Amino acid sequence: MATKFTDAYDLLATSVLLVDDDGRLLHVNSAAQDLLERSLKSLERTAAVDLFIDAQAFTKALDYVSGRKLSSVRLTLSLRKPLESVPANVTLTRLLAMPWSILIEIREFEQHALAERNERLFHEIEIYKDTFRNLAHEVKNPLGGLRGAAQLLEMELQDPALKEYTQVIIDEADRLQVLVDRLIRPSQSQLSMSVVNIHEVCERVHALIKAEYQDRITIVKDYDASVPDMKADMAKLVQAYLNLARNAAQSLLSDDRSRSQFESGSAVDDTARGPQHSDDRPQPAGPQITLRTRILNKFYLLNKVHRLVVVVSVVDNGAGVPMQLKDRIFHPLVTGRAQGTGLGLSLAQELAHQHGGLIEFDSEPGHTEFRMLLPLEQV
Ligand SMILES: Nc1ncnc2c1ncn2[C@@H]1O[C@H](COP(=O)(O)OP(=O)(O)OP(=O)(O)O)[C@@H](O)[C@H]1O
Ligand SMILES: [Mg+2]
Structure with a gap:
């Protein structure tokens, strides 16, 4: 029976911990293992309280639920992960007629998940930027030479019609120079x-x-x-x-x-048009x-x-x-x-x-x- 239930919990996207009255972990579903970045084996039979930074707040909530003072408690706690701690919404619920006493649901703050994604993106961009900056430095010097040579060539040209070509070289070199300067600039500024x-x-x-x-x-x-x-x-x-x-x-x-x-x-506010939708919304x-x-x-x-x-x-x-x-x-x-x-x-x-x-x-x-x-x- 217990195995069947735990299988079902493992299918959930929500992180679930199942504990006894003393707060000992009896099962940790797959989503929770992913969230905590730990295996079931390393968590089983350990105290749930150790997963949270704010031990006191958790213990108090556990006491309320296991002592049947409340059937459910929801609180915000810092979750202990191997390399960091993250804020999470935690709900403890008393279970009836189940092999476990209390079910604990953990939801990471959405904000945090979003911020983490942005953080990752930022580091990714940093790596790109280094590459681009190095490249920009490499391009800068030959570009100066190229432009100077085109200018010298222009002075030697007898046929003014040919200057059109040197001008193209100079203009394009200038355009590249602006691009290169923009690539290099941000890192230097305080x-x-x-x-x-x-x-x-x-x-x-x-x-x-x-x-x-x-x-x-x-x-x-x-x-x-x-x-x-x-x-x-x-x-x-x-x-x-x-x-x-x-x-x-x-x-x-x-x-x-x-x-x-x-x-x-069309795309802005199609529904606001036409007599059947004459509400107060601003017209497109x-x-x-x-x-x-x-x-x-x-x-x-x-x-x-x-x-x-x-x-x-x-x-x-x-x-x-x-x-x-x-x-x-x-x-x-x-x-x-x-x-x-x-x-x-x-x-x-x-x-x-x-x-x-x-x-x-x-x-x-x-x-x-x-x-x-x-x-x-x-x-
Ligand atoms: N408000 C927006 N609506 C639609 N597309 C956008 C919007 N903001 C950015 N983009 C898209 O993101 C691309 C990248 O923007 P970004 O400002 O980095 O470069 P850019 O505008 O193309 O060139 P630059 O800003 O260097 O002159 C844009 O070219 C555009 O396709
Ligand atoms: Mg832009």
């Missing part, structure tokens, strides 16, 4: 910290995008006025946020699919960007729980991030635009990371949101 209100950053980006795109895009501000000041490098945050906003603007205006989408009103607008700020309490970001995290996002109603790019979008030199160099997002991610934060995104046709999450150290 943060210059000051007291910043995130809305100064938003306003600066608003002004720049407005000047650049004028009436072609509607820009909506959706600010949470309660966001306190923070210590940050204003210029760097502006640069990171501007890269996100510019991407949104470029996607809205230069993407053929998105243009036809606005013309036909033209190209629109929303600059949004929010504050999160007790948020898990890059291995730490932060008391306050500010989320500053750019939302657009364009065609969305191309499917085939979604996994690699933060990698350097990955672009979906003919004129793009594919460095904007990787630089923005790096700048956010320098501030202890990160950038993440969700995208579907008609709604794309790039969020910069920054821990807010109170000033």
Whole structure:
């Protein structure tokens, strides 16, 4: 009978521990073994309390449930893993007429899982960046020589028509130089910290995008006025946020699919059209960007729980991030635009990371949101 039950628990995606009244582990399902990064053998008959950093809180919860004071208790604990501890929601439930006394469910914070994914991505990008930087350094010197030689050649040319060719060499060398400089630059720069209100950053980006795109895009501000000041490098945050906003603007205006989408009103908000859906929702607008700020309490970001995290996002109603790019979008030199160099997002991610934060995104046709999450150290 017990074997049959444990087989069933092993099929669950949720992590489950089955314990006796003393909190001794009788079974640990496969999902929990994966989560704890330990084998069933190493866990069986050991005390469940050892799996948690906050032993006291766990023991108290166990006492309540095993003493039948409560049938179920839910609490947040730090889970002990071989190399780190992670926050998790833990539920203890009293079992009736079962071979075990108490069932413990463990759910890792979704935030944490997401943050961990981002962390992995960041390290992956770091490796790429090193390679690109080395390559950029290698390209830099011959490029200078190439350009100089083309200039010398140009001076020797008698036929002005031929200068067209040397000019191509010089222009393309200059273009490569800009690319190479952008690849090398970020690693050299240090943060210059000051007291910043995130809305100064938003306003600066608003002004720049407005000047650049004028009436072609509607820009909506959706600010949470309660966001306190923070210590940050204003210029760097502006640069990171501007890269996100510019991407949104470029996607809205230069993407053929998105243009036809606005013309036909298809992907944005089809359902809001037509007499049968005459609700209060805004009509499918033209190209629109929303600059949004929010504050999160007790948020898990890059291995730490932060008391306050500010989320500053750019939302657009364009065609969305191309499917085939979604996994690699933060990698350097990955672009979906003919004129793009594919460095904007990787630089923005790096700048956010320098501030202890990160950038993440969700995208579907008609709604794309790039969020910069920054821990807010109170000033
Ligand atoms: N808001 C968005 N909507 C749709 N696609 C986006 C959006 N933001 C980014 N992308 C996609 O991600 C790609 C990579 O963006 P990234 O900013 O890194 O490079 P880029 O814009 O192509 O070039 P660069 O920023 O260096 O000029 C873009 O080319 C685009 O395909
Ligand atoms: Mg860009």
